[in-house]
Structure formats: C-alpha cells, structure tokens
Amino acid sequence: MKTFKNYYNSLIHHQKYVAKEFIFETTSLLFVKISPSKVNCYEMSNWGLKDQPMASLYQSHFKLHYWPYKQNRLVRNYLSTVGKFSLNWSHGYRLVTFANGSKSVFFKGMKITYTGRPKRPYPKKQVQESKTALNELRERKNAFQRLYYHRAMAGKRFEAAAVFEDDNKRWRTPKYVDVSQLPMDDVFKLQNVSHRKYIIDHYGIDAILATLDHHVIDSATIRGNPYDLIEVDIPFSNWRDPEVNQKGTYLRMVNPSTSEIHFEGVPNYDKWLARSREKDERDETILSPTVRAALAWRDNETRYAI
DNA sequence: AGGGAGATTATGTACGCCGA
DNA sequence: TCGGCGTACATAATCTCCCT
Structure with missing residues (x-):
C-alpha cells in the first residue's frame, strides 16, 4: 500500500498526472496532479467520482477537506494506515486522533503532516472548540468515576447495616437493615432499587424530597383530590455544570382511600420536544407544565380525561 | 433484509495524587 | 493517613451501518 507521500512524489517528480489506489472493488482513491506542486485526492466509487477532493497533497502536508462520506470504513481504515491518524465520533464530536496521540475536532481543510501529526497552527476557533470538546469528555468521564465511587461507598454502608439471611445465595435478601445507620x-x-427502598420506607419520600430544593409548578384539585406538580433539584447528578443541578418533575398526590402521599415521576417539561411532531419525542416531555398534562402523560394520552 | 464486524458507549478496576 | 478525586487502562454492552 503506497502512502500519500509516495503518490505525491511519483506524480510531482515524473511526467505523470493520475494515479489510482484500489481500496475495495467499489472504492478507490484517485490522485490527480493539478499543479506542479499540488495533488488532489478524490474518492471514487461505482457511482463515479466525488466532485470535491477528499484531500489535497502538498510538499510537507496534506489538507483534509471533508469527513469521509458516511464514515466510510474502508476509506477511514486506509487513512489510519496510510495517513497515520484516525477519525472517530465521541458523544457527538467528530474527533481526529493524531499519530502523537493528541486530538482535535475535525474541521474542513485541516492540515496534517505525512507523519500523521497536526500541521499547526490551527485556527483559534477550532483550537478552542477542541479544548471545549475534550474537556467535556474528560469531565463526563470524571463524573462517572465520582458516581462509581459514591455508589460503592453507599453500597458498603448498606452491607454494614444489613443482616443477611444466607450468605451463600447469589441474590442475598437482607433479613434486617438498620436504616438509621x-x-x-x-x-x-x-444502585440497587430494593436497597434504596429501605431508605425510602424508613425516612419517607416526603421527608427525602423535603431536604431537596423544590418548588410547585402547578396545582389542581380533581374530583376533590389535590395534586401538585413539583420540580426538584436532583443532587449528585452527573450534569456537566455542577452549579446547575438536574431537575426532576414529580406529580404529588394523595391517595383518596389511604390518604397516603404519593409521588410519581414524570418527564420534565421541554418546550421544544412538546412542539415536536414525532411521537417518541413528545413522549419525552409533558406537553405543558401542568398537573393535567402530567396526568395525561401518565395515562398515555395527549389530554387528560377524568 | 439480515448478519455481523467494527465503532461507540457504559461500566468498571487500579492506582496515585492532594489536601485536611 | 485517609477520603475523595482524576486519569489510565480494561471489559461488557449496545449500536451502526456495511456488505452480502
């Protein structure tokens, strides 16, 4: 397999104008000399030649003009072997990983050396974008690590407070849990829902929610029963900005027969999703920030019918 | 149209650093 | 010295999308 540099040299230094790299029976790359010092590289398939070059080759580097069509694996494999850099998506970012391990978000026309390193300087805007993206990915990972840490610690506390029936069983059910510990x-x-339930039963969901910041968005009395729609700040969420806690929306109601207070989680109100025409997107939100909309969502309706 | 390989994401372990 | 955190490295689960 010839490298970009091989093709560049063979075209520039000889009386040749075109060369073809065969990748797969339906996919090739066509190298075309378009000036004494510039070679364009086009993607070629059964359907013909792309009208825009994928890359332009110069003496010391090449420019990458677009993210290979449909993440074309064969082309990407070729680029990673020959170009010594790799392209990958991560959480919505298009990232280029260079031979030296550094990363950048992809941008049109980015310069890369024949050894697979970034040909700097890159435009400030993209440098900043890369910083932001990489930082977000790092923080996301860190947030998960904190989650695992606290999950494990809570798990240990639970184990210590619980007395188990039979330690040999794979699924151990606590015989007794001293929740006050x-x-x-x-x-x-x-993590374990049935373990959480001990705490909820002990303290009561009302008391738990009362410790959190929350406020009533909407109230309604339906058939003599009072309902509140409340928005709660969920702590320990792995939300990007620790200052901004994630919200959770709950329907608070009183069971008419037992007069127990009952909470039911509903989706947060999202104006944009609510406007969507897609059913599964509309399912991700209540259609308005009201008790009735929350009840309708629960009943899988668009309007609440008593 | 479906299978499956490769890509991406979720989940975890190990370990060292840092400040109280 | 230890709780809490960040990073590197590893594996499992899930998803995408290419190719037959």
Whole structure:
C-alpha cells in the first residue's frame, strides 16, 4: 500500500498526472496532479467520482477537506494506515486522533503532516472548540468515576447495616437493615432499587424530597383530590455544570382511600420536544407544565380525561 | 433484509495524587 | 493517613451501518 507521500512524489517528480489506489472493488482513491506542486485526492466509487477532493497533497502536508462520506470504513481504515491518524465520533464530536496521540475536532481543510501529526497552527476557533470538546469528555468521564465511587461507598454502608439471611445465595435478601445507620441521601447513591427502598420506607419520600430544593409548578384539585406538580433539584447528578443541578418533575398526590402521599415521576417539561411532531419525542416531555398534562402523560394520552 | 464486524458507549478496576 | 478525586487502562454492552 503506497502512502500519500509516495503518490505525491511519483506524480510531482515524473511526467505523470493520475494515479489510482484500489481500496475495495467499489472504492478507490484517485490522485490527480493539478499543479506542479499540488495533488488532489478524490474518492471514487461505482457511482463515479466525488466532485470535491477528499484531500489535497502538498510538499510537507496534506489538507483534509471533508469527513469521509458516511464514515466510510474502508476509506477511514486506509487513512489510519496510510495517513497515520484516525477519525472517530465521541458523544457527538467528530474527533481526529493524531499519530502523537493528541486530538482535535475535525474541521474542513485541516492540515496534517505525512507523519500523521497536526500541521499547526490551527485556527483559534477550532483550537478552542477542541479544548471545549475534550474537556467535556474528560469531565463526563470524571463524573462517572465520582458516581462509581459514591455508589460503592453507599453500597458498603448498606452491607454494614444489613443482616443477611444466607450468605451463600447469589441474590442475598437482607433479613434486617438498620436504616438509621444510613444517611438519607444514600437513597440517591445506591444502585440497587430494593436497597434504596429501605431508605425510602424508613425516612419517607416526603421527608427525602423535603431536604431537596423544590418548588410547585402547578396545582389542581380533581374530583376533590389535590395534586401538585413539583420540580426538584436532583443532587449528585452527573450534569456537566455542577452549579446547575438536574431537575426532576414529580406529580404529588394523595391517595383518596389511604390518604397516603404519593409521588410519581414524570418527564420534565421541554418546550421544544412538546412542539415536536414525532411521537417518541413528545413522549419525552409533558406537553405543558401542568398537573393535567402530567396526568395525561401518565395515562398515555395527549389530554387528560377524568 | 439480515448478519455481523467494527465503532461507540457504559461500566468498571487500579492506582496515585492532594489536601485536611 | 485517609477520603475523595482524576486519569489510565480494561471489559461488557449496545449500536451502526456495511456488505452480502
């Protein structure tokens, strides 16, 4: 397999104008000399030649003009072997990983050396974009690590507070749990739902939610029963900005027969999703920030019918 | 149209650093 | 000295999309 530099040299230094690299029976790259010192590289398939070059080759580097069509694996494999850099998506970012391990977001016309390193300087805008993207990915990872840490610690506290029936069983059910040993907010840290339930039963969901910042968005009385729609700041969420806690919307209601207070989680109100015409997007939100809309969502309706 | 390989994401372990 | 955190490295789960 010849490298970009091989093709560049063979065309520039000889009386040749075109060369073809065969990648797969339906895919090739066509190298065309368009000036005494510049070679364009086009993607070629059964459907013909792309009208825009994928890359332009120069003496010391090449420019990458677009993110290979449909993340074309064969082309990307070729680029990673021959170009010594790789292209990959991560959480919505198009990232280029260079031979020296550094990364940058992709941008049209980025210069890369034949050894697979960035030919700097890159435009300030893209440098900043890369910084932001890489930082977000790092923080996302760190947030998950914090989650695992606190989850494990809460798990240990639970184990210590619990007395188990039979330690040989794969699924151990606690015989007794001294919940008073457990801090209330472990309810947000324990992964096991049935373990969380001990804390909820002990403290009561009302008391737990009362410790959190929350406010009533809407109230309504339906058939004599009072309902509140409340928005709660969820702690320990792995939201990007620790100053901005994630919100959770709950319907608070009173069970008419037992007069127990009951909470039911509903999706947060999202204006944009609510306007969507796609059903599954509309399912991700309540259609308005009201008790009735929340009840309608629960009943899988668009309007609440008593 | 479906299978499956490769790509991406989720989940985790190990370990060292840092400040109280 | 230790709780808490960040990073590197590893593996499992899930998704995408190419190719037959």
